[in-house]
Amino acid sequence: MSTLALDTPPRRDLAVITLIGAVHGVSHFFHLLLPPLFPWLMGEFGLSFTRIGLTMTVFFVVSGVGQAAAGFLVDRWGAARVLAGGITCFILAALLLATAASFPVLLLVGGLAGLGNAVFHPADFTVLNRHVSSPRLGHAFSVHGLSGNLGWALAPVFMTGIATLAGWRVAALAAALLAVLALGLLLSFRHLLADPPGHSRKAAPQGEHPLAFLTVLPVWMCFAFFFLITTAFGAIQNYAAPIIEHLYGLARPLAAGSLSAYLLGGAGGIALGGFLAKKGEHDRIIALMLGGAALLALLLATGWPPAWSIPVLMAGIGFLTGVAGPSRDLLVRRAAVGRFGEAAYGRIYGFVYSGLDAGLALAPLIFGAFMDGGQESRVLVGIALLQGVAIFTALGVGRYLPAQSGSQGASR
Template sequence: MAAHGLVHTYELSIPILMTIWLLEFSVTAAVLGAVVTVGYGLFGVGALPGGILVDRYGSRRLIVSCLAGMGLSFLLLSVSPTVVTIALALGVWGIAASVYHPAGLALISNGVQDDVRGTAFAYHGMAGNAGIAFGPLATALLLLVVDWRLVAVALAIPALVAAVVGVLASFDETAALEAEAATQDEPIRSLTAFLGGSRRVFTVGFTIVFVLVMFNGLYYRGILTFLPEMLDEFLTTHLGAIELGFFGPDSPVADEFDLAQYVYVGLLTVGIGGQYLGGKLTDRLPPERGVVACLSALVVIALVYTPAAEAGLAPLGAISVALGFVLFALQPLTQATIAKYSPPDSRGLSFGYTYLGIFGVGSLGATIVGGALTYGTTVTVFLILAGFATIACTLAIVLVARDGF
């Protein structure tokens, strides 16, 4: 839970820092979207080799390495003089962070009994959302008083401390698999073993899940990366510069205060409740059905977001709350679906493949949305996102049909 929270602290502090980088380095949203795609892309691409390493070496080593690598990457970010070196630092972060989800989710899948696994996914997801919400909040608050480079240093420290704690912690990684221990396959140590393991993982059901989460990843990365920028446009339309008056026109804080950042953090905080509900639902109904419900809601939200946001502050707040709640309620449901359609002895590989789809292919969502904002409008952005969710929802319906209505 601690590691999950920190992974997403860094992941979602990047969009907050992007609002500074756009001004400091004088680049377009399209260019900066491509830059962060480097880190976010490696965050996903590295999940597959990370999953293989999890099955071979266990979760502890991978999670500790993840924490240490993320801390060092943000130290590198703090001394980056150009957009190119920012891309390099984010690349290091992406490689380090990429191993977390296969390691953490394999740990839950193999270490927690079936009857409470959904609850474990819920608490794990809530920890992630705490990082998703309060990491950017801490980043935004620190930016009020110190330079963004010092903020990057401050963000690096908790991961380095957590890495030490991870070395000292004691737990059983396979508590739920004791009865199956005699039938476990050997860890992947060769290309032949990798190909054989991949064939076992990619059943028809798992293949559908893989494509489903890939399109969900495009939606997730696309909306969250540039939502602060879009919120800023909507809030400026409704409020103008009223937030600056709160501090006074000559206040140094006024130059750094961005109301959109705090609205964004509020949206992410709402996701904590969504994670809890989604996790609880996985203990009470087939997870595919919950996935269908959430994706259907995300289609509707994407189609009505811009009209609602332009209608006034109250509709903007309501649609943003709905987006934050549903977007994150979906996560434990998809994680439980992945576990359902993957073999227990290859959970690391299974989650490696799916997070390759979610964060690797999904990272292109930042580039797509950055381009849509640069050359189109917010309406264009949300129509594209609605298309992603529609495809994913259709695949989820196929899963429900195969499992039996």
């Protein structure tokens, strides 16, 4: 990291972290604009699990392609403008959903929301890396991940609760209002996102082609890591409730509560992961945590645990995965800084995190077919296998990068 953010006052660090955390939470809320409404939308438009899942495939395909491009826009034009454009897309998507009259319109809603989502990771991480002091970066990434999990946790309760009381179209209008409030917050405090004095936005580091980062193996390994872990997460996010309902005979509200337990467990894990990330050895932390999560997923697949333990096991999977989150983000940062410096934050984060969207786009296609075929236990086995393979990519990145100790070392 450049020295520009090394001496930032703690109060300003806190303000930047809070603002970025708030808008990131809204972006994750809009990941789940559609899935909580699936029961209503499937009935309204006569859709199967696979067809309704296609809306999320469109969301993440658009987000993945857009995210890789958004990184260049952030490097060129700055984070505040790009984030405002993303939130505006959320507002338009929610308003379109409220008036939807056909399945193709739902696909358009997914695409528009995905376009809005595309900007957040390259913009957020560019801001945090440029504006937050090195000693507090681990905690900044922890809050960033925690706010995302809280956005995920809020969306099912918010959307389902309003849809139950007033209908799914009203729920969509309420989501639009939430995005309007987020846009107002961002515009009111946009001065916090301005580049530090003396910073010059460059299209590429001196002497480097703008796409030179694509020749670096650790960058591709980070992409593969995100692809694998988020394909697994997409399966959990979309299908955990019906899987648990079928395998363990839990009532639908209890099965849905198990998904909430997973998300809340993830939030707690991220909070702890911010402290562990300061100690360094990010690849080993990731390997240990994901290994434990994979074993718990395999245990769930057997059908052996008693029904009362399912929320606890789901919370455990979420917690272990969450602990790995801040270390994951710092590992990506090392891959970016080690060769290209801060001028390439946006494009490298944009490309690497597009692996996240690719995995989430693929998950409904693969695992929706298993669900339609009544093969719920295979979904859990697939989740465990994906997490296991992801461990090797994280360890591979660690081998290719210089050894670092703690967040301070990772920030140089």
